[in-house]
Amino acid sequence: MQIRALKIFCDVVTRRSFSKAAEDNGITQSAASQTIHQIESHFGTKLLDRSKRPFVVTEEGKVCFDHCIKLVRQFDELIARLNNVHSHSADTVKVASIYSVGLSYMKQFVQRFTELNPEINVQLEYHHPSEVYNLVKSGGADLGLLSYPTATHTMAVIPWREEEMVVVVAPGHPLASDKSVALQDLNGFDMIGFDQNLRIGQEINRVLADTNTTPNVVMEFDNIETLKRAIEINAGFSILPKAHVQREVAGGTLTTVEFHSHSLLRPVGIIHRENIKLGANTENFIELLIGDTHTPTLTTHHQINSLKQQSDLDSQSEVMPSSK
Structure with missing residues (x-):
């Protein structure tokens, strides 16, 4: 029976x-x-x-x-x-993140998730973007957090944030007193840029070229933290996500200047393996991330596995097979 x-x-x-x-x-x-x-x-x-x-x-x-x-x-x-x-039984959510995203956002989310789910451990690791991509693809991480993420037949993307990019300078820089600038106003100034193997560096250079803007690139680095240290000694200006220099601006070591003629945005997304059922704890962590009130793209639990968007991987040291 x-x-x-x-x-x-x-x-x-x-x-x-x-x-x-x-x-x-x-x-x-x-x-x-x-x-x-x-x-x-x-x-x-x-x-x-x-x-x-x-x-x-x-x-x-x-x-x-x-x-x-x-x-x-x-x-x-x-x-x-x-x-x-x-x-x-899957009591650990494994998250691989590029440095800039992890350092700027993840502490608050991990803390909040742990408070809500004390029996679940969130294992957060920082990696070069290509390694973030590989870890998620191989199953070494449940989720990846990257800028310029790309959806493929094996990788799904959930759009998460669009970060405003601004000019960042030391307080003593000639541009520091400006409230806003046009891209062409950067002509001739020394610039600290991103490594050209990184998607963010490629995107910034494309925008500069499209507007016939030709600053003098004096240094290139593969991560935001090193870029900020170089800017603080007034080695030049850089173009960075505004959200990632708030601490330095508050401390008076850096100043931001917005663009008045262009809107430069850095997309950040969550990646996970396509056609693989996510665990309940992983889905709950994703819902916490995308439910953040400061996140422009809101989704529901039922949309998690269907949200996809073409972009390209990045990060501070941020790349995918060719990412920032």
Whole structure:
């Protein structure tokens, strides 16, 4: 005797209808009726009196129902508990992040997630963007956080943030007193740029070339932290995500100048393996990230596996097979 058959019997009794019970269980009314006949045959007694309209539950049927409903509920509870054990067996969410994104955002999210889920550990590691991509692809990380992410047939992307890019200078720099500048205003100034193997460096150079802007590139680095240190000694200006220099601006070691003629944005996204079912804890962590009120792109739990967007990997030391 299968639990499913007992559930159909209980549903017929509870709903007082073969058709409604059949619909609840995704079967035909005829199949529901046959199931009841099989149960009656198994026990050797009539459980329902079909000679009356509507049918009447016999005394034997009432006894059977009282016991069967307990079995069905216990079975449902067993399934729920097993699913809960399974979801908690993967009690670590492994996140690989480029340095700039991890250092700027992740502490608050990891802390909040841990407070909400004290039994779950978030393992956060910082890597070069190409390594972030490889870790997610190989299953070494559940999620990756990158700038300029690219969706492929093996990798899904969830758009997360668009970071405003600004001119960053030392307080003593000639541009420091300007409230805003045009790209052409940067002509002739010494510039500290990103390594050209990085997508962010390629994107900035493309924008400069498109506007015939030709600063004097004196240094190139592969991460934002080193760039900021060079700017602080007034070695030149750079173009960086505004969110990543807030601490230095507040401390008076750096100044930002916005663009008034162009809007430069750095896209940041969450990557995970395509066509791989995410664990419940991983999905919950993603929901926490995309539910952040400062995030421009909001999604729901049911959209997680379908959100994709073409871009290209990046990071401070940020690259994918060719990323920033």
